[in-house]
Amino acid sequence: MKREIAEKVKEAGVVGAGGAGFPTHIKLSSPAEIVIANGAECEPLLWKDKELMRYHPEEVVEGLKLAMEAVGANKGYIAIKARYESIIKKLKPHITPGIEIYPLSNFYPAGDEVELVYEITGRVIPPGGIPPDVDVVVQNVETLYNIKRAVDGIPVYEKWVSVVGDVEKPLTLKVPVGTPAKEIICLARPIPKRYAIIEGGPMTGKIVDEDEPVKKTTAGFVILSKNHYLVRKRERPETAVFKITQFCTQCTRCTDLCPRHLLGHPIEPHRIMRSVGYNLIKGETIRDVFYCCECSLCEFFSCPVDLSPKTIISSLKAHLVDEGIRPEKKKGGRVDVEKKGRRVPLSRLLERIGLSKFNVRAPFLDIEISPREVIIPKIHGSGKPGQVVVRQGERVKKGTLLVEFKQGIGARVHASIDGIVEDTKGRIRIRKA
Ligand code: SF4
Ligand code: SF4
DSSP states (O other), rough: OOOHHHHHHHHTTOOOOTTOBBBBBTTTOOOSSEEEOOOOOOTTTOOOOHHHHHHHHHHHHHHHHHHHHHOOEEEEEEEETTTTTHHHHHGGGGGOTEEEEEEOOEETTTTTTHHHHHHHHHHOOOOOOGGGTTTTTEHHHHHHHHHHHHHHOOSEEEEEEEESSSSSOEEEEEEETTTHHHHHHHHHBOSSEEEEESSSSSSTOEEETTBBBBOOOEEEEEEEETSSHHHHTTTHHHHHHHHGGGGOOOOOOOHHHOEEEEEEEOOOOOEEEEEHTTTTTOOHHHHHHHHHHOOOOOIIIIOTTTTOOHHHHHHHHHHHHTOOOOOOOOOOOOTTTTTTTGGHHHHHHHHHTTTTTGGOOOOOOOOOOOOOOEESSSSSSSSSOOOOOOOOOEEEEETTTEEEOOSSSOOOOSSSSSSEEESSSEEEEEEEE
16 A cells, blocks of 8 residues: 555655645655654745645545555654644544644744754754655645545646735635636735735745746745835845845854754854855855755844845855755754744744735635636656657646656646647646637
8 A cells, every 4th residue: 555655646746735846756755753744834924734724634634644654654743833723623633543733833934844853853854864864754734635635546736825915815726737827816906006926935935927827836926016125135136145245244143043053054154155255155164055945034034234145045056056066964963052042933024024914814715716728837846857748739638647757756747727738848838628
């Protein structure tokens, strides 16, 4: 049965629905003692995980049981913020021996895998490592819901997404994969005349245009005025970001609050800023950029002079990867004794980044979204694209296999609507029949 679960998950094209998009069948092939269902949803404003747990608690718990069976785990946790009591109440009747609900406090980034594993088990994933290094597997709650559906023979062709921020009606929807952002954003009724769309959360997401399709990894779209701090800072040209690094006062606040540094990982953003400021971009300090999880706390919260350590780090990371340098797994240091006291409460983060007034529930609206056209990427997250198995002009049905994946890291892709394949060169375009 263990192998059968991973095989069905592979057939259904399940990937991590929390953002990274790692193929789930590969995660399910490592043995582990513990599986953690990640329902922390720590990115401000997003609600899709919470609404999914509210409306499909049974499927989430069933998915967790299947994941536990696949990896041979004897313990499962559902991590959810303690403040969502009404959702915990919905989950409780489905809990069976071996599974526990783990109530989290409301800090950022509670949902980061490394943070979550430490919080629940006290185990520190080594720098450059993954949860199976400490006998744990972490799966987002929507991924678990998709595991349950995969075992029932349903491929991944729908996605839960929230539309939040500066809108009249924040909401969460279930939409066909490939639906253009504009088709669902209009339902939330954006307020500003000129607005930016951030795909993902406000801390880690990126600005996209209104034609951007929903992917298997899209958690939501955050609508913010073009003048909002989070938009203006994201739009700062990279040359300017590097240039103003010379204004770094070396106050070390970015390092003092860095969640990975506090866990003993070798990342000290203030040192990276110093190296960049003095044009000393070489050596071990720079290679340590690989141990940053890109949570953006240093960029949007910590820095008192509004510099962008995370953008600098991401850029250096990309540069090292281009040069063929890869992160090495290292031995971590000691967890900082002040770690708990230096956590950033979500309320303080919201205030600092100007999102407090948008912090309201985005309830699930159970309506059918039926786009005229879907644009489906051949790859959703990590890995390589597989082989397209449909031709232009071919008629497909919801669930028809579009992209096959046999070897390596990657996942299958399926049609999300009934229609005619219009294009297969870049992203696969299907027009409603
Ligand atoms: S983004 Fe900044 S705060 Fe977050 S892990 Fe990286 S260096 Fe640390
Ligand atoms: S918080 Fe800002 S000013 Fe302080 S060390 Fe970090 S980058 Fe420099």
